[in-house]
Amino acid sequence: MNSIEPGNFIDLRSDTVTRPTPAMRRAMADAPVGDDVYGEDPTVNALQERVAALLGKEAALWVPTGTMANQLALGVLVGLGEEVVCERGAHVVNYEGGAISALWGAQSLVIDGERGIFEPAALERVLRRSDDIHAPLQKAVAVENTHNRGGGSVWPLEKLRAVAALCRAEKLAVHLDGARLWNAHIASGVKLSDYGACADTVSVALSKGLGAPAGSLVASTRERVAKMRRLRKRLGGGMRQVGILAAAGAYALDHHLARLAEDHAAARALAESLGALPGFRCVPPETNILLIDLPMPASALVAAARAEGVLCSAVSPTRIRLVTHLDVPPDAVAEAARRLRRAAAC
Numbered sequence: 310m311n312s313i314e315p316g317n318f319i320d321l322r323s324d325t326v327t328r329p330t331p332a333m334r335r336a337m338a339d340a341p342v343g344d345d346v347y348g349e350d351p352t353v354n355a356l357q358e359r360v361a362a363l364l365g366k367e368a369a370l371w372v373p374t375g376t377m378a379n380q381l382a383l384g385v386l387v388g389l390g391e392e393v394v395c396e397r398g399a400h401v402v403n404y405e406g407g408a409i410s411a412l413w414g415a416q417s418l419v420i421d422g423e424r425g426i427f428e429p430a431a432l433e434r435v436l437r438r439s440d441d442i443h444a445p446l447q448k449a450v451a452v453e454n455t456h457n458r459g460g461g462s463v464w465p466l467e468k469l470r471a472v473a474a475l476c477r478a479e480k481l482a483v484h485l486d487g488a489r490l491w492n493a494h495i496a497s498g499v500k501l502s503d504y505g506a507c508a509d510t511v512s513v514a515l516s517k518g519l520g521a522p523a524g525s526l527v528a529s530t531r532e533r534v535a536k537m538r539r540l541r542k543r544l545g546g547g548m549r550q551v552g553i554l555a556a557a558g559a560y561a562l563d564h565h566l567a568r569l570a571e572d573h574a575a576a577r578a579l580a581e582s583l584g585a586l587p588g589f590r591c592v593p594p595e596t597n598i599l600l601i602d603l604p605m606p607a608s609a610l611v612a613a614a615r616a617e618g619v620l621c622s623a624v625s626p627t628r629i630r631l632v633t634h635l636d637v638p639p640d641a642v643a644e645a646a647r648r649l650r651r652a653a654a655c
């Protein structure tokens with residue numbers, strides 16, 4: 310774990326800000342590598358097999374970012390004039406540059422959920438079951454676990470299974486944006502493969518809570534992964550001796566997966582401390598993301614927090630987001646709470 314020097318910024322903007330630890334850097338330096346476009350990087354191949362097995366899928370593909378992982382999956386599930394149903398706050402709709410339409414010529418239909426988790430009935434209401442020639446062809450449903458904008462919320466397995474069963478009955482594919490599926494797994498104790506069984510394609514990120522500097526994987530059937538490999542090349546995501554980065558991911562799976570529980574405990578500790586401030590309303594954190602509704606403009610608190618040495622994000626005019634991660638050790642959590650309480654008093 311990296312340490313935070315007293316007096317330095319405590320960065321709670323995102324779990325993407327982690328830096329590779331010295332041991333992770335050594336694992337990267339020592340990794341055997343080859344040309345991954347030729348499929349010859351042994352470290353990448355081993356990681357792909359490992360993650361496919363964890364998710365209960367036939368195959369997986371390493372890609373540089375979570376956005377590419379999601380979009381390769383959607384690229385094999387939807388096409389021109391077709392439709393993917395997502396929850397309103399979904400990352401694939403709000404934070405991927407309009408890629409669903411820009412890359413695949415498909416449209417998204419958003420439905421409402423509670424903290425990003427929607428009821429099967431909400432999906433049922435928007436199903437297009439007719440052969441009406443006016444309608445787009447509905448092809449897929451995307452779910453996000455944990456849900457970023459929902460405050461790191463975890464899909465209850467039974468609800469996810471019910472959505473998956475409905476999709477199967479309606480011949481709709483399911484994509485699971487599992488950028489933080491690791492957090493869901495650690496928080497709930499549900500096996501990664503049980504989540505995986507609810508989806509046709511699954512993306513997972515190595516560069517968020519796990520602390521690798523880059524990399525995501527997307528898993529599915531061998532056939533779909535072969536198609537995604539082609540799309541990855543088309544998008545310029547075919548990289549060469551990328552085992553150096555895959556080694557960071559393998560190291561992270563060995564050493565940083567179980568410790569995500571510490572991040573979850575840290576988010577709860579922050580909620581307990583800051584929730585006691587007058588007018589502060591914390592959305593109870595289920596994993597490592599804490600949303601707080603404020604009695605003041607979020608921009609004012611973000612600025613005051615920065616002046617106290619804590620970085621956090623405004624996610625609405627009156628809501629901030631704090632994300633705990635590998636680079637926020639337990640003593641820094643208590644220090645962050647102290648600094649944020651001072652900032653709130655400004």
Ligand SMILES: Cc1ncc(COP(=O)(O)O)c(C=O)c1O
Nearest residue numbers: 374375376377400453457486488
């Ligand atoms: C839920 C979710 N999906 C996908 C991504 C995209 O990951 P990347 O930033 O690696 O493209 C993010 C990034 O924060 C995310 O939170």
